[in-house]
Amino acid sequence: MPELPEVETIVRDLAPHLTGRTFHHPQLHKADVLRGITARRLLRALRGARIADVSRRAKHVVMRLASGSRLVIQPRMTGSLRVHDAPLDRAERRYAVLEADLGRGERFVYRDVRRLGTIHLLDEAAWSSYTARIGPEPLADDFDAATLAARLSDTRQAIKKALMDQRKLAGVGNIYANEALFRARLDPSRPAHRLTRRELGRLHTAVRTVLAEAVTARGTTVRDYRTGTGGPGAFQVALDVYGRGGEPCRRCGTRLTTTHAIDARATTFCWRCQGACA
DNA sequence: ACGAGGTCCTGCGAGC
DNA sequence: TGCTCGCAGGACCTCG
Numbered sequence: 001m002p003e004l005p006e007v008e009t010i011v012r013d014l015a016p017h018l019t020g021r022t023f024h025h026p027q028l029h030k031a032d033v034l035r036g037i038t039a040r041r042l043l044r045a046l047r048g049a050r051i052a053d054v055s056r057r058a059k060h061v062v063m064r065l066a067s068g069s070r071l072v073i074q075p076r077m078t079g080s081l082r083v084h085d086a087p088l089d090r091a092e093r094r095y096a097v098l099e100a101d102l103g104r105g106e107r108f109v110y111r112d113v114r115r116l117g118t119i120h121l122l123d124e125a126a127w128s129s130y131t132a133r134i135g136p137e138p139l140a141d142d143f144d145a146a147t148l149a150a151r152l153s154d155t156r157q158a159i160k161k162a163l164m165d166q167r168k169l170a171g172v173g174n175i176y177a178n179e180a181l182f183r184a185r186l187d188p189s190r191p192a193h194r195l196t197r198r199e200l201g202r203l204h205t206a207v208r209t210v211l212a213e214a215v216t217a218r219g220t221t222v223r224d225y226r227t228g229t230g231g232p233g234a235f236q237v238a239l240d241v242y243g244r245g246g247e248p249c250r251r252c253g254t255r256l257t258t259t260h261a262i263d264a265r266a267t268t269f270c271w272r273c274q275g276a277c278a
Numbered sequence: 279a280c281g282a283g284g285t286c287c288t289g290c291g292a293g294c
Numbered sequence: 295t296g297c298t299c300g301c302a303g304g305a306c307c308t309c310g
Contacts, residue, residue, distance in 0.1 A: 001303070032286085059304085076304055078288080095288095114287040116304070156280070166305075173304070223302085264283085265303070285307075293299085 002075040004138070004171025005214035006225050006233065007059050010081050013228020015054040017083040017106060018063065022050045026100040033097055035118045042121055045069060046100065058134045058170035070127050072120040073098075073110055078224045079117035081110050113224065135169040138207050139215075145204040152192045152200065158262045159195060160188035163207070172207065174265050175220055178242045180206040187274050188267050213238065241268040249273060 002010065026046040031039045050066040061081060063071040073081065079097075084107045088096065095111040098119065102108055110119075122130055135151055136143055151168045152159065162168055163177045172180070181188045183206035186199060195203070219225055219233030222243060227233060236243075240250050245258030249270040258268045269275070 003304095074304085077302075112287090113289070114302090116287060118305090164304085263281090281310095283307100283309085286303105286305095288302100290301090291299105292301100294297085 001077050001173060001175070001222070002079065002219075002225055003059055003173035003176055004056075004211055005176070005217075005235065006219035006227075007056050007061060007075065007171075008215050009218045009233065010075070010228040011054055011056040011061055014061070014081060014083060014108075017102070018051045018054050018108065020051065021102045021106075022048060023100040023108070024048065024103060026098065028098050030097045030112075030115055033112065033115050033117055033119050035120050036126075037119075037121050042119070045121055046071070057131055058137070058166055059173070068124055070120075070122050072122060072127075072130070074118045074120075075110075075112065076114075076116040076118070078114045079110065079112040080224070080226045080230075081108075082226070082228055082230055083108050134166050137170050138172065139211055143208070145201045148204045148207070149197065149200040152203075153195065154193065156191045156193055158189045159186060159192045159203075160267060161263045162192040163203075164263075164265075169207075171211070175222075175239070175242045176207070176210055176214065178268055179210045179240060182241045182269060182274060183210060185273050188269055189262060241270070244268060 023046045026043050028039050028043060034042060052064045052066050055062045059074060061073045065071060075081065085105055088107065088109065095113045096109050097112050097115065098110040100108045136147060152162045155162050160177050160181060163172050164174065180203065184202040186203060214220060214235040217233060217235035217238065218227050220235040221232035222236055225233060241256055244256050245268045247256055249256055252270065252272050254270050254272040256268050256270055258266055260266060
């Protein structure tokens with residue numbers, strides 16, 4: 001499920017193929033992913049539009065058009081974005097949501113099996129308010145421990161839920177929240193405002209290192225995620241806790257626990273490494 | 279301010 | 295074999 005490292009990988013793969021290119025004959029196969037725009041208006045805006053640049057914000061792919069508007073695609077669970085250099089076969093077209101001809105035999109395709117993903121088309125003002133609602137980028141140079149502490153320590157929510165709150169911090173989803181809390185040896189259910197400065201420091205380091213390592217590995221493929229070139233990521237073999245409930249902790253050998261007690265999401269942790277360290 | 283639960287959406291695996 | 299059911303879950307919503 002594309003979180004920050006996965007979307008970063010997609011953007012790095014797509015950027016060389018999309019930057020400076022033009023959308024020809026855009027086709028929208030499913031309209032229920034659209035937010036705040038009709039299919040008719042989206043297609044009119046994309047037809048013949050030149051892509052100025054492609055970037056990432058949190059878990060969103062942002063294509064800035066020469067018109068100044070931004071095509072913002074959030075893949076969520078099962079979305080994938082690719083540039084194909086051959087016509088799509090039947091299987092490749094099956095879940096296509098949006099596609100466009102880029103010329104030179106290349107095609108851009110956003111596909112999404114479950115279609116929990118979203119597409120926005122935002123002008124400058126709408127983009128400003130959109131991005132302002134999202135928290136700071138954890139891999140930015142100026143994202144320090146004090147910033148993390150300030151963002152997370154104003155709530156009594158479980159630290160794991162707070163970490164995944166996109167308004168507080170950008171790009172962390174279920175996989176990397178589990179992994180970061182394990183690395184920081186923190187109980188995922190601890191109220192965020194009760195964490196000490198020292199613990200927040202560990203969490204800051206853990207969040208940044210796990211995200212950076214996952215970017216290097218081109219993301220985590222558990223099931224659906226594919227890179228911008230259609231291949232799997234490699235970070236799944238490096239996961240310490242996510243998806244490993246019942247298996248031994250890599251640190252102490254204790255059987256890992258999975259609960260759904262926090263926000264009804266799968267949380268896997270080692271009660272020994274993470275449970276008792278207050 | 280917080281938790282609980284519903285909503286979107288489809289594929290997949292378990293159970294009968 | 296063929297059906298139903300619950301689950302996967304990010305972001306958003308309402309309700310109490």
